[in-house]
Amino acid sequence: DPMSEGPGLEPPSISCGYTVDGTVAENGTIKSPGYPDNYPAYLACKWRIKAAPGKKILAAFSEFDVTASNNCDSDYVVVITGDPAVGGTSTKYCGKSPPKEIESIGDVLELELPTNQGDSCRGFSLDYTIVTKVVSCGTKTADVQFEFTSPSYPRALVNRTSQCDLTVSHDCTKPVCQLRLDLLDFKLGPPTAGDCNDDQFIVRANDPLPTLCGDNTGQHMYVDVRGRSETN
Numbered sequence: 001d002p003m004s005e006g007p008g009l010e011p012p013s014i015s016c017g018y019t020v021d022g023t024v025a026e027n028g029t030i031k032s033p034g035y036p037d038n039y040p041a042y043l044a045c046k047w048r049i050k051a052a053p054g055k056k057i058l059a060a061f062s063e064f065d066v067t068a069s070n071n072c073d074s075d076y077v078v079v080i081t082g083d084p085a086v087g088g089t090s091t092k093y094c095g096k097s098p099p100k101e102i103e104s105i106g107d108v109l110e111l112e113l114p115t116n117q118g119d120s121c122r123g124f125s126l127d128y129t130i131v132t133k134v135v136s137c138g139t140k141t142a143d144v145q146f147e148f149t150s151p152s153y154p155r156a157l158v159n160r161t162s163q164c165d166l167t168v169s170h171d172c173t174k175p176v177c178q179l180r181l182d183l184l185d186f187k188l189g190p191p192t193a194g195d196c197n198d199d200q201f202i203v204r205a206n207d208p209l210p211t212l213c214g215d216n217t218g219q220h221m222y223v224d225v226r227g228r229s230e231t232n
Contacts, residue, residue, distance in 0.1 A: 014040055016113070022051035022130045029062075032113055032123025036063075039075075039123040045113040049104075051130045054145025057109040059128035061098040065121040066113075068095035074118060080110040098124070137164035140230075147184075154185070169230045179205075179223040179231060186216040204232045 016033045030047050032039045049057050067075040072094035082088025082105030093099065102109065111126065133146040136153075148166050150157055168179060181203070188199035196213035203209045205223045225231050 014043065016043055016045035017047050020047070020049040020128075022049055022055065022057065022107070025130075027127070027129040030111065030126045030128065032125075035123045035125060037122070038120040039113070039115060041115055041117040041120065043113055043115040045111075047111040049109045049128055049130075051104075051107040052145075053107055054133055054143050055107055055130050056133050057102075057104040057107075057128055057130055059102040059109060059126055060100070062125045062127055063122065064093070064098035064124045065096055066094045066123065067115075067119055067121050075113075075115040075120065077124060078110075078112040078114075080112070082106045082108060135166060137166070140167040140169055142169040165232060167230050167232050170225060171229050177224075177226050177228075179225055180220060181223065182220045183216045183218065186212070186219070188213045188215075190214045 014033055020028065020030075030049075033043060033045065034040060049059075051057055064077075066077055069075075072092040074094065076092045076094040077098070078090060078092055079099065079102055080088065080090045081102065084090070086105055088105040091099070109128070113123075133141075133143050134149055135141050135143075135146050136149050137151055150164060151162075152158075170177065170179070186201070188196075188201060191213050192198070196211045199213045201212040203221075203223055205225050206228065207224055209221065209223065223231065
């Protein structure tokens, strides 16, 4: 076993990698061991950033210098943006060409840094920030929490007839299943004689809910969605 032949070839006893609790820290920096000096040999670091449900992670390398090799089979960094079943990717990077920007698919972003006994480089410094997922017209989402905005918000809506739809997917297996809608900023055209005949905000679920218009900023509503697979 070449890893046990004589001094200097033993794997270093460096504990590296950790989990970031994104419900506590909204942003931060992850650095390779020893950075800005060269990283050691025989690393198997794994970092995991876990955001709150309905949030996602944006990240970018401010510096990236990892031993270049064919197919990145020497030292390399793996960036895992999420579960492949929902469109996540797992990609190897080395040399001096990291991705421009990184965005997680769900609420977890993972990094891995395996190194061998050969030459090493400075490594990397990665800045990350945790943001709320924002969805708009024509989207179908299964996220636990998100912000739904009208087109070009916070700019005013264009003064013409239009329709903006959002579909929320929620295969409910439990007897109680509700959506809570918090109207953080809600200003549509006013009602006429008590009825919303012009601008309308409509929720299509089990019970007929009132059509909304006018100013409802700060209000919230609960929507019963038992037995439904999705709500529009």
